[in-house]
Amino acid sequence: MELNEAFETQINRKDYKVLIVDDVHTNVLLVKLLLEKEGYQICTAANGKQCIEQTNKEKPDLILLDVMMPEMNGFETAIALKKDPVLREIPIIFLTALNSPTDLVKGFQVGANDFLSKPFNKEELLTRVLHQIELVAAKRTIVKQNEELKRTIQNRDKMYSVIAHDLRSPMASIRMVLNLAVNTVPRDVVGDEIFGLLDNAYRESEETHDLLDNLLKWTKSQTGRLHVVYQDLDLEDIVPGAVDIFRLIAEMKQINLQYIPCAEKLVVHGDNDMIKTIIRNFLSNAIKFTPKGKGVEVYYQREGDLARICVRDHGVGIEAERVETIFHKGETTYGTGGEEGSGLGLQLCQEFARRNGGEAKVESTLGEGSTFSFTIPLKQEEV
DSSP states (O other), X not given: OOHHHHHHHHOOGGGOEEEEEOSSHHHHHHHHHHHHHTTOEEEEESSHHHXXXXXXXXXXXXXXXXXXXSSSOHHHHHHHHHHSTTTTTSOEEEEESOOSXXXXXHHHHTTOSEEEESSOOHHHHHHHHHHHHHHHHHHHHHHHHHHHHHHHHHHHHHHHHHHHHHHHHHHHHHHHXXXXXXXXXXXXHHOHHHHHHHHHHHHHHHHHHHHHHHHHHHHHHHTTOOOOOEEEEEGGGTHHHHHHHXXXXXXXXXXXXXXXXXXXOOEEEEEHHHHHHHHHHHHHHHHHTSOTTOEEEEEEEEETTEEEEEEEEOSSOOOHHXXXXXXXXXXXXXXXXXXXXXXXXXXXXXXXXXXXXXXXEEEEETTTEEEEEEEEEBOOOOO
């Protein structure tokens, strides 16, 4: 069975209404009898004015409109219908004896969906009507599916937000307790095995907390509840603090985390929290994918009217084919210590950078390391 035949069987003609407009009463009766026999609902009008009145009243799914009518012809009637935002989507088939190229062009210009030449063939009439009704039905199906998809996405985002919000606070407490245990409990007291378990649990709690934080921010961003709050920010007040947060994590993995100050004072115009979120995600990834004994450097510099903040690692690097899609494609990755990443953080970084008028990028050589960076507009000097 062909696709149009399969779709045809799904259409209940009784659910669709056709408006027949013709000033010749016998023509109206003939078309009405043919379409009623097929099961369509029928309403009629004898002129252009009645057509507009009936269209407003009956809201037909299709209009069969005669062109040659007194006072207000079919073309003029179509123009009036298409000006109405409520009625303009109703398809129109012109019934006409006019078949010159000029008339056809004019008909399509005023909104025709199809033409049927008089005197018309019964099978041709039924086929053209059914074709338009199929298009109407398909459009309704698409609209319905889009609405269902929007509801599904809204429910998903709401669920993500609730999960992230409700879990982030207890996870922060667990992380703090594990951090305290790892830093205060001597290894020789609990033994290497227990200490290793505590260390792994702490690192996993860090990853989980970061994931929940990113998930919460991402859902707020997707639902329009996360707004950019612009401020003038000295990068020297932001970047070193973000680096300090990761010093302990880097030391535990025996990675040399270095902040390289900028000789120039750079003041940017952007959102404080979003900028810190990008730096934290870049640092987390850099430490995750850098082997023990290697280093990570953080620095920033001027690029014209922008500041570029960079996080450079000497880790495993990224395959060339992944570099172009790494900010768009959420995928699970694993660090040099087995740390699991969702890829959500990098998507969030690109979105936050763009919301602040900048752009995130990565340069990488497989086996040698990567440099993740993003730009932020500098504060405009007052003239």
